Amino acid sequence: MAHEFPRPGGGRSSRIVWLRYDSRARAIVYQVLLAAALGLAFWFVIANTAENLAARGIASGFQFLFREAGFEISETTFLSYNAGSSYLRAIAVGVLNTFRVAVIGIVLATSLGTLIGLARLSRNWLLGTLAAAYVELIRNVPLLVQLFFWYVVVTEHFPAPADALNPLPGVFISNRGIVFPIPRSPFELDYPELTAFNFSGGGAVSPEFAALLLGLVIYTASFIAEIVRAGILAVDRGQFEAAQSLGLRPWQAMRFVILPQALRAIVPPLTSQYLNITKNSSLAVAIGYPDLVSICNTIINQTGQAIEGIAIIMFVYLTISLALSAFMNRYNRLAALKGGNP
Amino acid sequence: MLPIADRYEVKKIVNKRRIWTVGVVALALLGGAHAGAQSTLDAVRGKGYIQCGVNTGLAGFAQPDSNGEWRGIDVDVCRAVAAAVFGDASKVRYTPLTAQQRFTALQSGEVDILSRNTTWTISRDTTLGLNFVGVNYYDGQGFMVPKKRKVKSAKQLSGATVCVQPGTTTELNLADYFRANKMKFKPVVIEKLEEVLNAYFAGRCDVYTTDVSGLIAARSSRAPKAEDHVILPEVISKEPLGPAVRHGDDRWFDIVKWSLFAMIDAEELELSSKNIDGKMNSDNPVIQRFVGAVGESGKMLGLDNRWAYKIIKQVGNYGESFQRNLAPLGLERGINQLWNKGGLMYAPPMR
Numbered sequence: 001m002a003h004e005f006p007r008p009g010g011g012r013s014s015r016i017v018w019l020r021y022d023s024r025a026r027a028i029v030y031q032v033l034l035a036a037a038l039g040l041a042f043w044f045v046i047a048n049t050a051e052n053l054a055a056r057g058i059a060s061g062f063q064f065l066f067r068e069a070g071f072e073i074s075e076t077t078f079l080s081y082n083a084g085s086s087y088l089r090a091i092a093v094g095v096l097n098t099f100r101v102a103v104i105g106i107v108l109a110t111s112l113g114t115l116i117g118l119a120r121l122s123r124n125w126l127l128g129t130l131a132a133a134y135v136e137l138i139r140n141v142p143l144l145v146q147l148f149f150w151y152v153v154v155t156e157h158f159p160a161p162a163d164a165l166n167p168l169p170g171v172f173i174s175n176r177g178i179v180f181p182i183p184r185s186p187f188e189l190d191y192p193e194l195t196a197f198n199f200s201g202g203g204a205v206s207p208e209f210a211a212l213l214l215g216l217v218i219y220t221a222s223f224i225a226e227i228v229r230a231g232i233l234a235v236d237r238g239q240f241e242a243a244q245s246l247g248l249r250p251w252q253a254m255r256f257v258i259l260p261q262a263l264r265a266i267v268p269p270l271t272s273q274y275l276n277i278t279k280n281s282s283l284a285v286a287i288g289y290p291d292l293v294s295i296c297n298t299i300i301n302q303t304g305q306a307i308e309g310i311a312i313i314m315f316v317y318l319t320i321s322l323a324l325s326a327f328m329n330r331y332n333r334l335a336a337l338k339g340g341n342p
Numbered sequence: 343m344l345p346i347a348d349r350y351e352v353k354k355i356v357n358k359r360r361i362w363t364v365g366v367v368a369l370a371l372l373g374g375a376h377a378g379a380q381s382t383l384d385a386v387r388g389k390g391y392i393q394c395g396v397n398t399g400l401a402g403f404a405q406p407d408s409n410g411e412w413r414g415i416d417v418d419v420c421r422a423v424a425a426a427v428f429g430d431a432s433k434v435r436y437t438p439l440t441a442q443q444r445f446t447a448l449q450s451g452e453v454d455i456l457s458r459n460t461t462w463t464i465s466r467d468t469t470l471g472l473n474f475v476g477v478n479y480y481d482g483q484g485f486m487v488p489k490k491r492k493v494k495s496a497k498q499l500s501g502a503t504v505c506v507q508p509g510t511t512t513e514l515n516l517a518d519y520f521r522a523n524k525m526k527f528k529p530v531v532i533e534k535l536e537e538v539l540n541a542y543f544a545g546r547c548d549v550y551t552t553d554v555s556g557l558i559a560a561r562s563s564r565a566p567k568a569e570d571h572v573i574l575p576e577v578i579s580k581e582p583l584g585p586a587v588r589h590g591d592d593r594w595f596d597i598v599k600w601s602l603f604a605m606i607d608a609e610e611l612e613l614s615s616k617n618i619d620g621k622m623n624s625d626n627p628v629i630q631r632f633v634g635a636v637g638e639s640g641k642m643l644g645l646d647n648r649w650a651y652k653i654i655k656q657v658g659n660y661g662e663s664f665q666r667n668l669a670p671l672g673l674e675r676g677i678n679q680l681w682n683k684g685g686l687m688y689a690p691p692m693r
Contacts, residue, residue, distance in 0.1 A: 055590040056449060056471030070514040074529045083517035155546040175546055176503065197491075197502040197548045198528065207546065208530075288532040288541070294508065297442045298531075301509030304470035306446050 049307070064303045065091070071298060073290045075206055087299050094295035095316055101212055101291065102278040102320070108217045109277060110270075113224025118254070120229055131225065138222040144283055147215040151287045154207040154214075161198055172199060177206040208289035212281065220277050224270065231266035232258055263335050271328040275321050282317075292316055382454055382587070382594035383427070383644060391433040394420035395453035398438040398535055401559035402668045403459045403479075412436045415478055416457040418663040419585050421656070422601040423455060426649040431656040440533050442509040445470050448588060455598055457585040459553070461511045466586075475599040477584040478660075480677045480686050482577035483515050484554040486561065489572050491548060496576040500525035505538050505547040507531070512552050515579040539564050553581050555673055562671050597643050604650040606689035607632065608659035610680055615658040618651060631693055639692055650692065660687060 053060060065088040072083050077096040081089055120131035138146070155175045159165065164174035170181040170191045179192040182203040192202030235258050243253035282293040293313055300309035386392055396404035396416055404414040421431040437453050448456040449471050460466070462474040485504075487493045496519070506513050508531045520527050530547045532538045539560055542550040550557065554577060561568050585602065587595050608614070611629060613621060621629055631637040633651040640647030657663065664675065679685025 053471075057468065057589045058449065058471040059469050070517055071508075072513075072517045072520075072527070072529045074531065083521055152540075152544075155541060156544045160545050175544070195501050197499075200501060285533055286537070288530050288537075290531065294531070294533075297533075298508040298513070301442050301445060302465070302514070304445060304449070304466075306449070 053307075058304050060305070060308070062308055064299075064305055064308070067303075069299075070302070073295065074288075075204075075209065075290060087303075090295050090299065091292070091312060094290060094292035097290055098278070098281055098292045098316075098320075101209070101216065101281045101284070101289070105213055105216045105220070105277045105281070106274050108213070109220040109224055109273070112217060112221035113273075114228050116221060116225035117228030117232070120225060121232060135222045135225050138219055139226075143215065143219050143280055144286060146219055147211060147283055147287055150214045151207070151211040154211045158207075161194060164194075164199075170202065174199075175207060177204050177210065179204045206289070208284070208287055211287055212284050212289045216277055216280055220273055220280075223273050223276075227266055227269045227273065228262070231262035231264075234265045235261045260335075264332070267328060267332045267335060271325055271332075274324055274328070278320055278324065279317060382591045383597065386427060386454055386594075390428075391435050392420060392424050392427070392455065393437060393453045394434050395437050395439045395444055395447050395456040395458055396420070397458050398440055400459060400535065400556060401563045402555065402671050402673065403559075404436070404438075404457070413667060415663050415667050416459060416585070418605075418657050418667070419457045419478055419598075419602055420455055422605055422653045423598050425652040425656045426597060426601045426604075426643075426645055429646065429648075429652050431652075440509075440535070441507050442533055445472070448472060448586065451588075454594070455585055455587055459556070459583045460586055461581045462584055462586075463511060471589045472586040473589055473595050474584050474586045475595065476602045476689075477582040477686075478602060479555065479583040481553040481555050481581040481583055483512055483551060483579040483581055484557055484577050485574045486542075486550045486557045486571050487548060487574065488545075489570050493572075493574065496574045496578065497523060497525075499527065499549060501527070502549050503528045503530055503547040504549045504551055505530045505532065505542045506551055507535065507538055508533055510552075511579070511581065516551055519578045553583070555668070558673055559671050593644060597645065600643060600692070601649075601653060603689035604632075604653050604692065605657070605660040605663065606680070606687050607692055608650070608654045609661040609687075610682070610689070613654055613659060614662055615655055618654045622651075628693075637693070 050060075066086050068083075069085055069087050069090045070083055071090075073081055073090065073093055075097065076093045077100045079089070079093050079096060081093050116131050116134060119127045120135065122128055122131075158173060158175040161172075161174045161176050164172040166172055170189065172179050172192060172194075176198055179199045179202050181189040181191045184190040190201050192199040192204075232254075239257055239261065240253060243257040248256065281291055284291040285294040285297060288294075296309045296313050300306050303309075380388075394417070396412065396414070399405045400414070402414055404412060404416045407413050417434075417436070420434045420436075424433045425431040427433075437447065439447050439453070439456075439458055444456055444458050444460065445466070447453050456472070459479070460474075462477065466472055467474055485496050485499065487499075493499065499520075504516060504527050506516055506529055513529070513531070516527070516529070527549075530541060532541060538550070541547055542560075543564060543566070550560065552560075554573065557573050561571050561573070565571050585598060587598055608618075611632060613629065613632065618633065622633055622635065624630060624633075627636070631639065634640055634647035634649070638647065640649050643649065646652075658666070661680075664678065675685060677686045679687065681688040
């Protein structure tokens with residue numbers, strides 16, 4: 001609202017009076033000033049960085065992506081890679097490795113978490129207490145510590161390849177990982193064989209991947225268990241009683257009546273947990289799994305281009321997170337529509 | 343009491359002036375801060391100590407002892423610079439850095455000197471924005487395997503799993519060597535030195551590769567029985583290890599460079615921490631120039647004229663530093679002996 005005060009002496013131009021006293025005009029002016037201040041801050045940061053980079057003689061730009069990488073990567077997902085490939089290919093390998101851990105981790109963590117959440121709600125005292133103890137213990141120990149624990153378990157408590165466990169024909173478990181036969185063609189299996197140092201042939205799950213997956217799944221499942229439990233408890237007790245009165249058994253009631261309604265409360269925090277699994281997979285650098293952050297760190301170190309490297313990491317994680325969120329939000333909207341009144 | 347209109351107006355004028363003053367001051371600060379970086383020597387003198395980037399814990403090069411004091415030949419380089427700049431070798435603070443963190447720490451100004459067994463290469467000297475001041479240890483890359491593998495040469499290592507740290511020349515040389523010899527290997531890449539050694543001694547990998555000095559240090563400090571591990575005869579690369587500083591600061595570059603050279607020159611002149619006091623009144627003009635009795639070497643560097651004397655008195659010469667830190671691990675001088683005794687340590691003359 002315009003505050004019009006009578007000015008002693010009058011005679012000022014009405015335009016300036018309008019600017020000083022009209023709160024809407026003031027708001028616009030302040031917005032412009034704030035935008036200008038932000039722009040100034042950004043300009044300062046960028047100019048300062050560019051000046052320091054130039055003073056040190058550090059290169060800029062993304063041309064380094066096409067240079068030869070020069071280092072080996074221990075495991076790749078679907079892509080072939082060797083030390084003569086480009087940095088861009090190395091980053092692609094890192095992205096796919098991160099995907100592999102994230103996707104498998106999300107699937108396994110959701111399954112385990114749902115089971116534990118349901119177990120905690122069960123009327124069996126032992127089951128409920130065990131589930132509660134699991135959640136409380138795992139949630140409160142830092143993830144990095146758990147990853148180191150699983151890595152030590154996997155590498156120090158399994159035998160060397162020469163004495164590997166052989167539970168099934170062609171499957172060997174050692175501190176180099178689990179190797180198993182894979183089909184070379186529709187009728188023939190490629191069996192792993194022990195050579196001087198390792199097993200060659202067949203498929204393998206490396207100890208780093210196993211430790212990372214175990215750690216991430218067990219840790220995130222404890223959070224998902226609580227989310228699932230909260231979602232189920234949020235469903236009206238009347239629903240369960242109505243399902244009982246229809247003659248549905250408890251597990252049928254859970255599956256057809258309670259869980260679908262609980263999903264509305266479960267899905268938003270579940271999205272956060274999925275994003276957490278994706279981002280926590282970057283801890284792989286501590287145990288030697290070649291994920292995106294680990295490979296980009298090596299590239300930053302070899303080329304000195306820290307800003308471009310970090311920008312790539314941020315961009316990839318941002319893309320993955322936004323895509324995951326968008327997908328989950330669509331699912332959420334579908335669930336909401338079907339569920340009736342929110 | 344002023345009428346309401348005037349009171350409101352006065353308050354608005356005062357507020358507006360306050361906002362303007364704050365805005366102008368902020369702009370001035372921004373502009374001032376942008377005006378130019380301080381030279382490292384001035385910054386270090388202002389702080390009162392040198393921030394030295396070192397290894398997280400490599401025996402002989404930079405490792406805290408049982409009292410928490412850092413010891414090693416890389417540590418001694420930083421102490422020498424502190425003795426030259428402040429006259430007190432203890433005015434150093436140490437930042438442990440992994441191989442992946444070390445270059446960004448120096449580039450960003452987090453440390454003043456990077457003395458972390460870093461190999462001098464063309465890409466590091468140019469694209470990373472660093473200047474290497476010299477070499478304080480000539481080394482090469484080797485392989486260590488457990489004796490029970492019965493491996494006699496690196497050429498028998500095809501198919502092996504190799505433990506290596508990321509972001510090192512080791513990683514690249516390893517890939518090159520195996521490619522050149524048409525062999526395959528599986529890398530186990532772990533950032534922290536402690537964890538890499540754990541993985542090797544637990545049997546996760548068959549081979550550990552790093553500079554030969556690092557292999558010997560690891561074997562003597564970490565192996566349950568040193569005889570169970572053998573270092574293969576092949577040395578597959580040159581690894582001249584030395585301290586580095588940032589591009590763009592010539593004065594600081596000169597100070598660190600000549601602090602290292604002073605230690606080497608002192609050994610050549612047979613000056614040590616034990617006898618330098620006795621040589622203060624020497625007739626030899628070379629020694630007179632070194633201890634600062636004549637000449638202006640200190641002024642040339644912007645330091646006190648007794649800078650070299652203080653280094654040798656408090657830290658010792660290169661041979662003493664080597665003897666103190668590396669000889670107990672079983673490392674011999676080898677190519678790190680003085681040039682006139684068959685090695686490669688050669689420092690320009692101080693005149």
